[in-house]
Amino acid sequence: MIHKTRWRLTLLYSSIIALTLLIMAGVFYLSLVQILKRHETTELKELAGQWMSYLSEEGFSESEKKREPFFSKGHEEHGEDNDSDEKRKPNEFLYSDRFFLLFDQQGTLIAHSLTDAKMAEWLQAELARWPDEDLHKVKRLFRQPENEEEQVYALMALPLSGEHLSREHEHEHDHEYVSQFSLQGRLFVGNEVTDYWFFIQRMRNMLLILALGLLFVAAIIGFLFSERAMIPILNAYRKQQSFLADASHELRTPISILQSSVEILDEIKPQIPDFHQRVLDDMADEVARMGRMVQDLLVLARSDAGQLELLKETFDFAETCRSVTERMNNIARKKGVQLTCHTPEQPVWMHGDRERLSQLLYILLDNAIKYTPEGGRVNVTLSHANGGLECVVQDTGIGIPDTDLPHIFERFYRVDKDRSRKLGGTGIGLSIADWIVKAHGGRIKVTSQVGKGTAFHIRLPSNRR
Incomplete structure (x- = not known):
């Protein structure tokens, strides 16, 4: 129980710390991405505004679009001088990573500022699929040239619709662009953002590695926090163990005296009135119940302190099952419950503590008989299973609700406290049964259905020597 509590606290503290650190890392990453996206958007809008102003000043119109294009076509096909071209470009397009493409209403490329013909051809094919709903939005395109690293471009599309091109309002800059020409189509402005993109990818990978490190750190911190939180719990648990051990030892003597006194009075029972006889019987039952409870508490206290050792020997477990069942038969018959035992005819050898395993069967049979109504059945079945032993104690009693299983x-857990108290239950027996099974390296589980009965399944290694 103590170990489970500590691991639960460790998991709780680690989860809280890890979640907090991961949220901080996630917020940092998303904030960085948003800042870079806003920077891209602002930059592209500024470029778009400059080119719209430039096109308006040039007065490029539908009737003039067959004339010499502004840039790359003029560079190579018409042999224009680069210096004269650069004088015609806005200053922003003196940078090689910024460009524009101008399409008419039929999707024909009229002009662009690219010097790379392959890139112009690739962009023309990509931009032809640009949907109308993505106008004024920034999109990223990825290009993988031969024998080169992948390139990333951010682009924005703006419509050219007669007299009115667009109107953009920014918090820091207010731009108003009105066309002085009648060309209709689309203007694409772009910027290479490969460095930004790979910076984000590297940052994401670094944050993933950092997140793994943070999880490890959170686990260590959670373990240390749980250790500190367990100090008062452990102190209280040790005090409880000490109290149980001391109380069990101190109560054994007065209970033994009471039991001896009741036995002496029982010798003159026929000489006392009926009422006194009933009182004496009740007293004998209560003293016996208190004696069993003190003995159970002493067993738990010694097991917690590690002072209870198993006296192991090799014995026939089938014979032990039959012997315990026979002894419990008198109690079962008095209540009108049918008790049966099914064991193999051949000896079932077991290396363990015969007394403790007998106590295990007594506890389970006592519970089964107590909670099985008159006319019910209790059955003990012993068999070989996967190199070990399986013992099943099954009854047709009242059953246990799923929430209590x-x-x-x-x-000290009791499903029905009033019923358990009336039947003499203390809530300790099944705890001792669980300890006995685990001390022998076995497992115990229970299945139950309310109104139909309960079955305890015990798996034990035979460990024959």
């Missing part, structure tokens, strides 16, 4: 092996 995970807690029935906890100390």
Whole structure:
């Protein structure tokens, strides 16, 4: 229980710390991406505004579009002087990573500022598929030239619609662009953002590696926090163990005296009135119940302190099952419950503590008989299973609700407290049964259905020597 509590605290603290650190890293990454996107958008809008102003000043019209194009076609096909071309370009397009492409209404490329013919051809094919709903939006295109690294471009499309081109309002800059020409089509402005893109990719990878490191750090911090949180819990648990051990030892003597006194009075039972006889019987039952409870508490206290050792020997577990069942038969018959035992005819050898395993069967059979109504059945079945032993104690009793099944092996846990108290239950027996099974390296599980009965399945290694 203590180890489970610590691991739960470790998981809780680690999850909180890790979640906090991951949220901080995620916010940082998303903020960085948004800043770069805003920078791209602002830059492209400024470029678009400059080119719109430039085209308006040039007065390029529908009737003039067959004349010499502005840039790259003029560079190579018409042999224009580069110096004269650069004088015609806005200053922003003196940078090689910025460009524009101008299309008419039929999608024909009229002019562009690219000097790379292959890139112009690739962009013309890509931009032909640009949907109308993405106008005024920034999109990224990826290009993989032969024998070169991948290139990334950010582009924005703006419509040219007669007299009115567009109107953009920014917080820092207010631009108003009005066309002085009648050309209709689309203007694409772009910027190479390969460095930005790979910076974001590297930053993402670094944050992923950092996140793994943060998870490891969070696990260590959570473990240390849980260790500190467990200090008062451990102190309280040790005090509880000490109290149980001391109380069990101190109560054994007065209970033994009471039991001896009841036995002495029982010798003169026929000589006392009926009412006194009933009181004496009740007293004997209560003293016996208190004696069992003190003995159970002492077993738990010694097991917690590691002072309870198993006295292992090799014995026939089938014979032990039959012997315990026979002894419990008298109790079952008094209640009107049919108790049966099914074991193999051949000896079933087991290396373990005969007394503790007998106690395990007594606890399970006592519970089964108590909670099985008159006319019900309790059955013990022993068999070989996967190199070990399987013992099943099944009854047709009242059953256990599903919500209570995970807690029935906890100390002092009782499904129906009033019924358990009337039947003499203390809520300790199944805790001892669980300890006995685990001390022998086995497993115990329970299945139950309300109104139909309960079955305890015990798996034990035979460990024959």
